[in-house]
Amino acid sequence: MSSFFRKLGWMAQRRSREEQLAAELQFHLDEEAAERQENGTAPHDAHAAARRDLGNLGLVLEDTRAAWGWTALAQFAQDLRYGARTLRRNPAFTILAALSLALGIGANTAIYSFMDALLMRRLPVADPQSLVVLKWHMSGKKHARDSVVHDVSGQINDDPRLGQVSAIFPFPAFEQLRQSNRVLSTLFAHRPSRKLNVIASGQAEVTGGEYISGDYFQGLRVTPAAGRVLDSADDRVGAPPVVVLSYGFACRRFGDPARALGQPLVIDNIPFTAVGVAPPAFFGVDPSKSPDVYLPLHADLLISPTRDPGPVGRYIDRNYYWTEMMGRLRPGVTLAQAQAALGTQFDAWVAGTTTNDVERKNLPEFLLRDGAAGLDNLRRTYSQPLYILLGMVGLILAIACANIANLLLARATARRREMAVRLSMGAGRWRVIRQLLTESLLLAVLGGAAGILFAVWGIGFLTTMLSGGQTFTLRPELNIGVLAAAVVLTVITGLLFGLAPALQATRVDPMPVLKESRAGGSRSRARLSLGRVLVVSQMVICMLLLVGAGLFVRTLSNLHSLDVGFARENLLLFRINARQAGHRNPEILSFYNDLEKRLAALPGVRGAAMANSPLIGDGAWGWPIVPQGQREPEHAPNGHGSGFSRAATRVLGVGPGFFSMMRIPLPAGREFDERDRAGAPLVAIVNEAWVKVNLGGGNPVGQRITSFETSAKPQQLEIVGLAKNARYDDLTGDFPAIVYLPAQQNPAAPVDEMTFFLRATGSPMQYAGPVREIVRQADPRIPVVGLSTQTEQIEQEMAPETMFARLCTAFALLSLAIACVGLYGTTSYAVARRTGEIGIRMALGAQRGTVVWMVLRDVLVLSVVGLAISVPVSLGASNLVASLLFGVKPGDPTAMAAAVAILLAAALAAGYLPARKASRIDPMTAVRND
């Protein structure tokens, strides 16, 4: 080590050491000459002999410097200086190259930081590696409900390999596994709550909560920031209602976590006491949510006592799936061992819950998953889009690299004489390559540094775009890992675009090059073909991105021109939940009615209506409703959810005047009005899709139908109207079958949350303030949720598609620009090299048009080759994004044709400028030049 510092010290005084070495050798020569003179040699001869004896002075100097031990460093510094000088001499090239690299590296870094945050980050708890998530899956095409899974509250997801996958279990399964397993040191249960109305320090807020079993915090090894965590004594029927708050919520409402302790809160009209505050970094176990209140699991009996299947039923029903579970592996137990042990136990338990042979054949199979990163809801949503984005930005970087490689190649040819001179002077080939690589690395570092700046901006931009207004629990940032990735990427790109041109440049036979005249033709066919390969591959990448952009733009325009079935203009909507604030039947109905009247009376508001769900983007209610006399269909959806089949009946409870206000036409029958209240004959309005599915067509008005809602007895209703099709739940696909019921008649579930619609004259958002004020006057405990215009809400629903369309278009244009610059560079270079030839042709009578065509022909050949390769490639690659498209097939001919046309036009434009320049060559000058 000390020798390293000594060398470093010498490095600092390098100049003086050089002088000393020269003096030392001079002394040696003098001494030798003096000695020879003493022996009788003539002074002149003595000096010459001494000099001869010493040998090659330069070599001695070089060897001695090598002994100083920092030659490599010195050479590197020299290379750096030389490289910087070369880059400064070509500012246009340098800026262009660094800029395209910066965009490429920056985009990659930004996307990677998202992957880092959303896909790779671990839970901020102690020893996350030993956490596991319990799941089950059911292979085969059978619906999960054709099995022991009679009813669910939670998510079941489709997986291409495993069939249906879910993390919800019956509560008895949790108890069974917790009591008798030997592989987990702890097993805890949790489930997200619906949005809760939380009133703290006098202010109402609708926010997310998490129901947790008593050992949730202990199991996760989370210590509270203040107070205590919940324990098993809190999680039982009849325990005093207590909650743990999130750090953010405690600060927001009480200013300080410590001050939150012992404070009363009202959650959905039930009084709770805050006993603790979670640590700042903790967001629960699902990165897609961040609950503000952690309630004991059994507190849901207080908050939603009437939820299916009855108050205590959910804790003993062995076929009702709703509890999520996580655990911690005992030390020394592997995931596979635990999977085997728990799997056996679960199999035995679940076999005991079957009631018939179909269920016995179709049992859920147990799955144990790594839980270090918590639940994978976020990863499931974002991994595919992020990988696609990463693919796109990777392609852009590739295009930028190819471009710089191409420019360097062209320059390498221009520097052939320089290289030949260096090599013939005895420079080692490796030494020259090293110097060229230093140059490209310097360029890469410039690009990388600018790229990181660009990434900072890009991360902010993407966060706004991806989140669509919500805040991310996991915030992407430029942490060490991301920065390291950016640095590695920079070095790799530097080597990538630098190596081939460096190898090419130094593979010269000095003699012919040195003999060549300056403007002479090139004999290096290899360079040409490498350059051409690069241009063609750029075209292929460009084409890929252009086709992608075309597909997403078409998707977006399809979405925008989508018929929603109602008039979305000038519509303001918001949701409130009076039940959570303590309103009950039948008072709640008049409360909502009064509110609707007051809203409609606002000056400038043309009308108001209400429904028990927004129409778009918030799922749908549904249960079987069939013509009278038909039996209840089996396995029809029942409850609230999203993505029911088109034929399944969706049910929407609406207020009087809903159809005229929303402008959903009624071809037959009448609208709901004040007559349709509780106690009056039960009525319904059906839409055309429902009629088609259930009656095959015709006018249904006057017919009777039966509603099978699980929590009530079957009810008979009369159809009083037929409505045109309109959207409910999804924006896309065929129109669903809908039965509209009067909200007033409350045919089934108790009146709960209500969505209000206001038709305004002019911009609807100007009524946001008055609306909040009216609701506050009606009941200050009820917060207004989801206040937005209908147009905005639909835009929000299309946010992923919009983002993809915009990003992909931007990426495609960027890559097109880069590729055009590359093509322009290569063509200009080719023209410059052929100046002599073109001059001769023109002197011999070639027309300007002929010359332009000659140059453009080359460009066309490259383009055609590029297209020939890229059309099948992009046809295949577009299948990767099929799931993100709407109303357009992956191999859409319009998108393809547009991409081909744009690419060809851009290529010809890039080629035309140099071609025109070629046609303006003055034959005399060109020929004389040689």
Next chain:
Amino acid sequence: MKQPARVELLQGTLDVLILRTLMGAPKHGHAIAKHIQHTSQDLLQVETGSLYPALHRLEAKAWVAASWELSDKGKRARYYRLTPAGRKQLAAEQSKWEMFSRAMGLILSPVDQEG
């Protein structure tokens, strides 16, 4: 033109010869070369091309230290002297060389040794 009577230096021997030469008073490069030549009775000739790199290498390893001083003739010359580390190194190298030359001698001329 090399004189046939001289032998080429073996790889790695120059360092130990320099260190040994510096056992006495500090010397400059030229004097070191001459000393080796004379002491070996002109059998060994040190190439200038390898002497200076070797000296600087030894200096980098801190086995010798250098300073500018006036020579006998009153000229400024770079004088090298042995450092304690160099002395230790020399002792180690010397015993190694003695063992090596004894072994070589035993194998190449066993009669001499017996006699």
